[in-house]
Amino acid sequence: MNYVWDLVIKAKALGIPKEKLKFSAAETYSPYMELSNAYINSKLIEEEVELNPYYRFYEIFKDMFSLDNEENLEVRNTLFDILIHFLTDMDLKQGMNKKEYYIKFILQDIKKDVFGKIPKENLEFFNETEQDMLAGNILRLYITGQSLYLLKDSIRKLFKHSMIYINSEEKDELLFYIGEEKKDEKLAKLEFVKEIFLPIKFNTKIYWKNHFGVIDVNETMTIGNIVIY
Known part of the structure; x- marks a missing residue:
C-alpha cells in the first residue's frame, strides 16, 4: 500500500470504517511514498495512520507543519485529520464508475x-x-x-x-x-x-x-x- 485511499479500502474490507481512522502527519517519511514504510507489505491496519502530507498535497499542507511553528498544534492536527478524510473521499469517488x-x-x-x-x-x-x-x-x-x-x-x-x-x-x-x-x-x-x-x-x-x-x-x-x- 502506498496511497491513503488504498489503506481505506483495505480497512473497510477488514471491517474498519474510515470514520475510525485517524490521520496524522509523519515526522519522518520517504519523499517517494505517501504512507510510512510500515504499510508497504503489511496486511494489518492500525487506526492511527501516519503519512507524508507533501507527497500529493504539498500545495495544501506546505505551510501547516513548518518546523518553527509550534502554535495551535492540536488544532492543526485535528484540521489535518479532517482534510485527509475529505481528500480521501474525493479519491474514492473519482475512482468510481x-x-x-x-x-x-x-x-x-x-x-x-x-x-x-x-x-x-x-x-x-x-x-x-x-x-x-x-x-x-x-x-x-x-x-x-x-x-x-x-x-x-x-x-x-x-x-x-x-x-x-x-x-x-x-x-x-x-x-x-x-x-x-x-x-x-x-x-x-x-x-x-x-x-x-x-x-x-x-x-x-x-x-x-x-x-x-x-x-x-x-x-x-x-x-x-x-x-x-
Whole structure:
C-alpha cells in the first residue's frame, strides 16, 4: 500500500470504517511514498495512520507543519485529520464508475425502505461483497427484466451447493435445494432474494440439507438423506 485511499479500502474490507481512522502527519517519511514504510507489505491496519502530507498535497499542507511553528498544534492536527478524510473521499469517488454509483444508490434505497420491509431488515445479514452483488443484480433487473435468471444467479452465489428446479407441468413452482443446514441468518438471506427477484406467479418450496429424491439420480436417492416432495 502506498496511497491513503488504498489503506481505506483495505480497512473497510477488514471491517474498519474510515470514520475510525485517524490521520496524522509523519515526522519522518520517504519523499517517494505517501504512507510510512510500515504499510508497504503489511496486511494489518492500525487506526492511527501516519503519512507524508507533501507527497500529493504539498500545495495544501506546505505551510501547516513548518518546523518553527509550534502554535495551535492540536488544532492543526485535528484540521489535518479532517482534510485527509475529505481528500480521501474525493479519491474514492473519482475512482468510481457509473455502475458503482448506481449500486451505492440502490443500497441506500434498500436502507430507506424503498424496496420494502424485508429487504431493509435483512440487508444486515449480508457482508459487503454480497451486498454489492445483490445491488448489482437489482441494477441488472432494471435493465433486463430477467427476474428469474437473476434470482437463480443470486441464490447460487450466496449458497455454493444450491440447486434450483422449476416445476411448470402442474403449477408454477420453484424448488430450492440449499445444501446447507437451516439457520436464521441463511433464511433471512433467502427471504431477501425471494422478496426482490421472485416472479409473482411462482410458489416456492425450500429444501435445506437433504435433497428430495430424483429418479435416476443416485446421489439424491440415499436412504436417510432424502425428503419427500
